[in-house]
Amino acid sequence: MQSIEQKPKICSKEWLEAEVKRTNREVCELRKRSLALESENTTLKNDLLKQRQEIFHLKNTNNYQKKQIKELFYLTECFEEAIAENKKLAKELNRRSGRENPYGLSTPSSKQVKKKNSTKENQRKRGGGVKGHKGYGRQDFTKEEADRVLTLTSKPPACGCGGGFDIRSGTPYCVVHYIPSKIERRYYEKKILVCSTCGCSENVSVPGILPGYTYSNSTIGNMLAEHYFYGATVGSLIKRWNIKQGSFFNFAHKISDRLLPVFDKIVLNLRSSFIIHADETPWKKDGVSGYAWFFGNEKFKVFAFRHTRGSEVPIAILGTDALDGVLITDRYGGYVRTLKISRQYCLVHIIRDVKKEEEAFPEEDEVQKFTADLKPLLSKAISLRNEKKDLGEYLTEAKKLQKKIMDICNMDAKDPAVQHLQNIFREHKDKLFQWVDSPEIPADNNYAERALRPTVIARKISFGSQSERGLKTREILMTILHTAETRGWNPGKFLEESLNLLSKNPNADIYKLLLKEKQCSTSEKVA
Numbered sequence: 001m002q003s004i005e006q007k008p009k010i011c012s013k014e015w016l017e018a019e020v021k022r023t024n025r026e027v028c029e030l031r032k033r034s035l036a037l038e039s040e041n042t043t044l045k046n047d048l049l050k051q052r053q054e055i056f057h058l059k060n061t062n063n064y065q066k067k068q069i070k071e072l073f074y075l076t077e078c079f080e081e082a083i084a085e086n087k088k089l090a091k092e093l094n095r096r097s098g099r100e101n102p103y104g105l106s107t108p109s110s111k112q113v114k115k116k117n118s119t120k121e122n123q124r125k126r127g128g129g130v131k132g133h134k135g136y137g138r139q140d141f142t143k144e145e146a147d148r149v150l151t152l153t154s155k156p157p158a159c160g161c162g163g164g165f166d167i168r169s170g171t172p173y174c175v176v177h178y179i180p181s182k183i184e185r186r187y188y189e190k191k192i193l194v195c196s197t198c199g200c201s202e203n204v205s206v207p208g209i210l211p212g213y214t215y216s217n218s219t220i221g222n223m224l225a226e227h228y229f230y231g232a233t234v235g236s237l238i239k240r241w242n243i244k245q246g247s248f249f250n251f252a253h254k255i256s257d258r259l260l261p262v263f264d265k266i267v268l269n270l271r272s273s274f275i276i277h278a279d280e281t282p283w284k285k286d287g288v289s290g291y292a293w294f295f296g297n298e299k300f301k302v303f304a305f306r307h308t309r310g311s312e313v314p315i316a317i318l319g320t321d322a323l324d325g326v327l328i329t330d331r332y333g334g335y336v337r338t339l340k341i342s343r344q345y346c347l348v349h350i351i352r353d354v355k356k357e358e359e360a361f362p363e364e365d366e367v368q369k370f371t372a373d374l375k376p377l378l379s380k381a382i383s384l385r386n387e388k389k390d391l392g393e394y395l396t397e398a399k400k401l402q403k404k405i406m407d408i409c410n411m412d413a414k415d416p417a418v419q420h421l422q423n424i425f426r427e428h429k430d431k432l433f434q435w436v437d438s439p440e441i442p443a444d445n446n447y448a449e450r451a452l453r454p455t456v457i458a459r460k461i462s463f464g465s466q467s468e469r470g471l472k473t474r475e476i477l478m479t480i481l482h483t484a485e486t487r488g489w490n491p492g493k494f495l496e497e498s499l500n501l502l503s504k505n506p507n508a509d510i511y512k513l514l515l516k517e518k519q520c521s522t523s524e525k526v527a
Helices: 013-093 120-124 217-228 234-241 245-258 260-270 312-318 347-360 365-386 391-410 416-427 446-462 468-486 491-504 510-515 522-526
Strands: 192-194 201-203 275-282 291-296 301-306 326-329 342-345
Touching: 217 234, 217 245, 217 468, 217 491, 234 245, 245 260, 245 468, 245 491, 260 301, 260 312, 260 468, 260 510, 275 312, 275 446, 291 312, 291 446, 301 312, 301 468, 326 446, 342 347, 347 365, 347 416, 365 391, 365 416, 391 416, 468 491, 468 510, 491 510
Parallel strands: 275 326, 326 342
Antiparallel strands: 192 201, 275 291, 291 301
16 A cells, blocks of 8 residues: 555656666676675585585594604603613613722722732742842840740650760750730739828839829830730720720820920931931821821831821921931922922832833833833832942942933933823933932832831721821821831830839930830840
């Protein structure tokens, strides 16, 4: 139904044509839109197909990557297990057996765990005297040298023929007899002396004992000598002498304090010696590393137990004043130029270095030739003073050896090992040929190494000292006892005599007693 405002349409021819054209246009546009939609639909279908294919591909890729991830996790676990197994094998491979040699080329033979077998040449050698030597035979002693003379007068039974025996002069027979040491407990009843006039009283002193002590001077002297000279352990002394450990160290510390002036005088007199040997070896104090030093000769022996291996120890013992003697050491740098004394390096250590280079480069002809030429000359230099030559012959032979050694060391060389050995002689000529000037100057430092050997054994048994006072006590008593032994004293007897003097006079000069060289008897040496 038409509204009032709407105008009626007139169905004229023009109107119809216009409507037809408009309708055709709309149809064309609809067709175009339909074609565009169909084309877009086709495109979308294609895109959808591609998306589906891509999704399918991604799903496959995702599944493959999941498998890869699982494999990676498995490989990671295997890798971690392999690392753990590798560490375990590496640790097992690097496990130390405890028989390794210490680090460094300068390890002394005494500290080497693995030692090579001796050469076939040395194996063919046999001990004993030189072929043709008559030997010394039985060493008897005279009646005057005997500690006890016994006369055997007992008559044997009657002779088989029925006759009797007459006593006539016979032949002597020397026997070395051992008397076991024994602790004797003495009970002194001290009488009181009262003056009949004034009534004053005086106690009788107990002989052979320091005031306030329970153990006699003989007991203390021999016990300290057993430990600090002969190297007996404190544990064995406690069992043998029935003494408590605290008591032993108590009187050891007190005796060493009283004998400190003797130690200082020995050090001062050592400085005036012509020959001084020096060496050092590790020695711990309560687990802390330190060193035991030796300075000495055939008259004086000084032991120093300090916390350092530095140059302050040689300076403290030898001082900084100019000395007339010769100090014989290895090439350790602790014996510095501050010491105003001539130096002699130990040629045995040089030979040891030469042998190490020889063994390190077996295929180097230059090294082998150099070491083969140098070793015999150095060995000859060491043994020259032991040959029975007069002074003129010795000096002539020594100068010839020096020239041969320096000629070898001054020759051209290309190998660094040979140059290193040559430089030792070129740079330290003044420290390697002191033995040329006198047969009294040894070319080796064996004396110091032998003097420290008992200390090394004591270190292996006791693992060092336990306190600072223990270090000081050891260096004082070892110095005094070893010096007394070099001057002919029995160490225990000297300490007993010293304590006897101190018990009578606390200010007695024990050093004068030390300078009295005494030839101890055979029994005293054994004791």
